[in-house]
Amino acid sequence: MSLEYKKQFNLPEDITYLNAAYMGPLLKQSADLAKKSIDLKSHPWEITPEDFFDPIEKARHLIAQILKCKPDNIALIPSASYGIATAMKNLKDLPSGEIIVIEEQFPSNYYSWSELAIEDGHKLISVKRDMKINMTEAVLDSINDQTRIIAMPYVHWCDGQKFDLALISEKAQKYGAKLVIDGTQSTGAVHLDLDKVKPDYYITATYKWMLSPYTMGFMYIDEKNWNGKPLEHNWINKLDAQNLSGLVNYKHDYQEGARRFDMGEKSQFHNMTAFIAALEFIETTGVDTINKHCKELTNLIIKNIEDKDHKFYYWPSSQRSEHILGLYFKEQNQLEMTKQKLQNNNVHVSYRGQAMRISPHIYNTEEDIQRLCYDL
Numbered sequence: 001m002s003l004e005y006k007k008q009f010n011l012p013e014d015i016t017y018l019n020a021a022y023m024g025p026l027l028k029q030s031a032d033l034a035k036k037s038i039d040l041k042s043h044p045w046e047i048t049p050e051d052f053f054d055p056i057e058k059a060r061h062l063i064a065q066i067l068k069c070k071p072d073n074i075a076l077i078p079s080a081s082y083g084i085a086t087a088m089k090n091l092k093d094l095p096s097g098e099i100i101v102i103e104e105q106f107p108s109n110y111y112s113w114s115e116l117a118i119e120d121g122h123k124l125i126s127v128k129r130d131m132k133i134n135m136t137e138a139v140l141d142s143i144n145d146q147t148r149i150i151a152m153p154y155v156h157w158c159d160g161q162k163f164d165l166a167l168i169s170e171k172a173q174k175y176g177a178k179l180v181i182d183g184t185q186s187t188g189a190v191h192l193d194l195d196k197v198k199p200d201y202y203i204t205a206t207y208k209w210m211l212s213p214y215t216m217g218f219m220y221i222d223e224k225n226w227n228g229k230p231l232e233h234n235w236i237n238k239l240d241a242q243n244l245s246g247l248v249n250y251k252h253d254y255q256e257g258a259r260r261f262d263m264g265e266k267s268q269f270h271n272m273t274a275f276i277a278a279l280e281f282i283e284t285t286g287v288d289t290i291n292k293h294c295k296e297l298t299n300l301i302i303k304n305i306e307d308k309d310h311k312f313y314y315w316p317s318s319q320r321s322e323h324i325l326g327l328y329f330k331e332q333n334q335l336e337m338t339k340q341k342l343q344n345n346n347v348h349v350s351y352r353g354q355a356m357r358i359s360p361h362i363y364n365t366e367e368d369i370q371r372l373c374y375d376l
């Protein structure tokens with residue numbers, strides 16, 4: 001089955017690509033469409049006013065279908081940091097208190113909060129990671145009546161550690177704390193029940209697990225935040241922007257839902273068709289199918305290394321996501337040797353913090369895992 005998926009990508013036989021957490025490959029179909037889109041920019045007379053609006057609405061609908069929410073909840077953004085900056089702007093000037101982050105979380109989801117902490121006199125609390133304890137409980141223990149914002153990932157980028165966001169959200173709501181989630185290392189590969197988690201902002205850069213072009217992403221914005229302030233004040237998010245000749249009549253009202261938070265130049269002619277093809281692929285394949293497939297592959301790695309258990313440690317299954325396996329080597333020199341062997345054999349993984357991060361996707365096969373395990 002995965003061979004059928006693999007055929008839809010340009011993945012050469014001699015490359016073992018287990019690095020979706022770094023960069024998802026484009027589908028062949030997306031790559032072909034992107035080439036056509038570049039050509040379109042050479043013929044600008046073929047770009048119609050509808051091209052500014054219709055494709056982006058299609059993308060918005062597909063994201064909503066994947067997330068199981070309303071298209072009105074979705075804003076289109078170019079990067080996770082843009083989404084986090086938008087959240088930060090709207091969470092400015094809360095009474096001083098505490099902002100909770102997770103140790104070693106991705107820098108784009110750290111710097112905004114360390115800035116805000118200085119600006120608004122908050123204390124930044126970094127929850128220490130430890131495999132020997134339950135990390136969801138560690139986050140729960142750090143929430144109290146001083147907590148203003150919890151900004152954290154669903155799945156940790158370094159090693160696939162996963163949190164129970166429904167439990168964290170329940171306590172956050174009890175104390176009136178705002179919840180900002182970075183879904184970059186989860187959306188497309190792990191389902192998140194938005195109805196249960198009810199994040200204020202759920203942000204994803206889509207160039208990894210959602211197999212999209214670079215500089216595409218989205219943020220889910222809860223309805224109660226739709227009246228907030230966008231990061232920029234562009235023409236295209238205002239009411240009646242479709243009427244190009246009428247743009248000289250400045251408008252104060254925005255288009256409905258979260259559209260006011262869309263990035264400027266959101267129409268992205270060069271990226272949009274490839275983006276839509278990727279979203280259609282994720283939607284038709286199904287996040288659960290992708291998750292199940294990745295789980296089979298990461299379990300296979302664990303099965304293969306079980307008897308070499310003395311060499312590695314990793315998060316227990318109760319705290320580990322299905323699609324990313326972070327292996328920690330007990331001996332540094334073994335890590336270096338393995339890194340060299342994998343490089344020599346064209347097996348692609350990443351090294352983040354102290355972890356070797358292995359991240360298969362739907363195009364990977366059991367044979368890919370055997371090639372990896374041969375060198376472990």
Ligand SMILES: Cc1ncc(COP(=O)(O)O)c(C=O)c1O
Nearest residue numbers: 079080081106108157184185205
């Ligand atoms: C968890 C996480 N968030 C965000 C990003 C990307 O951030 P940005 O879109 O700001 O470059 C990455 C990239 O590795 C990531 O792993």
